[in-house]
Amino acid sequence: MSTTSRQLRRRRPGSHGRCPLTFFDLVFWDFPPVQRLFFYDRADLGHDVPDFLLRELPLLKKSLATALHHFYPLAGRLPCRIQERVSPEVAYTDGDSVRLTVAVSGDDFEDLACDHPRDTARLRPLLPPLPTHGNGSSLLSQDVLAIQVTVFPRAGICVGTTVHHAVADGSSYAHFVKTWAAIHRLGEKAVVDHTPPLFDRSVVRDGAGLREAFIRDHQDLAAAGDRRLDGWDLRRRPGVIVFATFRFTDELLRRLGRHVESETSARCSPYALACGAAWAGIVRARGGCDDTGGDAQFGFVTGCKPRTSPPIPSNYFGNCLGLCRVEAERSRLTAANAAAAIWSVIEGLSTEQGRALRNAREWVRGAREYAAARAVTVAGSPKLGVYAAAHFGAPWGRPRKVEIVSVERTGALALAESGRDGEGGIEVGLALPRGEMDVFRAFYRDLPLRLDPAAYRCREGKS
Structure with missing residues (x-):
């Protein structure tokens, strides 16, 4: 499989901002990221790679950038660990980016997109990792979202997404995907017909002090080297x-x-x-x-x-x-x-x-x-x-198969x-x-x- 990566940037109003994690978010702080695959098998998507790069990829990038303009925390970063006296939050700045990887696969698209058992080692290359950022030997932060588009020549397309679980649950993720697909299908006017995301953390009431309790739990578990999630x-x-x-x-x-x-x-x-x-x-x-x-x-x-x-x-x-x-x-x-x-x-x-x-x-x-x-x-x-x-519209249509x-x-x-x-x-x-x-x-x-x-x-x- 050959790959190329690019940073997809989308400016948003304002220079920088922060989106604190609530106690709901902190439950999933050190859970593995959620990774989905969307298989699209329309015959007219199965053209040669240069044709896809020339015709389809620019449209996909444009619609994704427009969607990220409205879901801007997805282009931000999270700290790799919860530090003392530092509030865990998504930090984003003007010009932040999401890594978009374009890959070409010679694997059997029809077999991968079916129901029968498939070796998970064949599916992993279709999934993008979340980029990390550090200083020397220390990892300091990680991206919230990464996307990969894999072309199966003359067979189909697979879109893989990786999102940090502490930033979005399934409902919020589906809201983003629906907006992205609608923009790709209908243009930027589609945003007018879609409910915008609400990032105001004050709507989450925490009278029991769960956020601070969860922060202490994570710090104590990290200090103890707790690895039970590996089970x-x-x-x-x-x-x-x-x-x-x-x-x-x-x-x-x-x-x-x-x-x-x-x-x-x-x-x-x-x-x-x-x-x-x-x-x-x-x-x-x-x-x-x-x-x-x-x-x-x-x-x-x-x-x-x-x-x-x-x-x-x-x-x-x-x-x-x-x-x-x-x-x-x-x-x-x-x-x-x-x-x-x-x-x-x-x-x-x-x-x-x-x-x-x-x-x-x-x-x-x-x-x-x-x-x-x-x-x-x-x-x-x-x-x-x-x-x-x-549903990304013609020629993509609805995905043939979606896998977590x-x-x-x-x-x-x-x-x-x-x-x-x-x-x-x-x-x-x-x-x-x-x-x-x-x-x-x-x-x-x-x-x-x-x-x-x-x-x-x-x-x-x-x-």
Whole structure:
């Protein structure tokens, strides 16, 4: 793969500024960056590289620069560590830039953009690293956003993004991508029709002093050399790690919902059904059904903008997520009781005022406990609408496939709405060691049959 990098600059009003991190942001301070891939396979995008550089790249750069003018903290920098008596914040100045890398790949585009297991080592070259900046041997700061465009000659285009998790959650990221794509599709007038991002940190109330508490937590953990977040990093495990996508169609979710209700009486949301089935499948893949002790653990995030008092505006840019925990007996975990357990926590969020923030003081240290226990977590959400957000217009259109490849470092489920017209449902991306992936695929393949007990008993009788 050959690459070239350029700094994409966009001036903004004013000479410099700072955007403090809130307690919501600090939860994700030392999480791995979020990395997504957008695959576009329109035939007229698959032209020769010189043609792409001449026709398409200038338009893409112009629309990106215009979008960054409105989302200017994304062109800023974060300190590499939280220092004593220094407020952690994004610093930006007039003329800041985002690194845009252009690459050419000879890999098989069709194979990379499909659902079946692919070696994650083939996907990593499509992702840009976040540039770091230092003085001599010390790293002082790092960029917030980096973008890479990879051309597959006569096949398609892949856009890879890497964003620091402490700066934006999925909702804010989708807001940026949607604005960028709309400008590319419709021109600068598209900004008029889009709600601008809100960077005012005063809308985040912190009466409990969580921000200062989280800063102390991070400083104490760093001083102690705490590395428990590495417990999620699959790259530290031996063997080949593969990434695959599993589709929970509307029809499959309806059948699963009826099964869960009959088994547990819980009437679950599609989100809880897909997450529950995937959680149970991962526990099975890890050999959890043979483990007679201990609870299986699951974690997900919930949007806190409407759950605070007063509510935070929907266009607020930054993190605004609460951490939720679920536990269930490992040896008895099934798709049905896993989904019901997740749904019970979700229901509690809507029925109990303030529950989303009830245990907030434990979030920073609790995340490390969950990582050490290898809890299954969630990245992304079908509500983000990333397929629709990333519609760049002709000749790009909507992406054929969107992947959150960074789940290789967090062990999370990568959730998105279905990208296939008419299919509906939820896509679940998953990174696992190859042997565990084989077990999970068998679990997923047999899931429809397991939802029909009579058919399943018949199959067992023949085996």
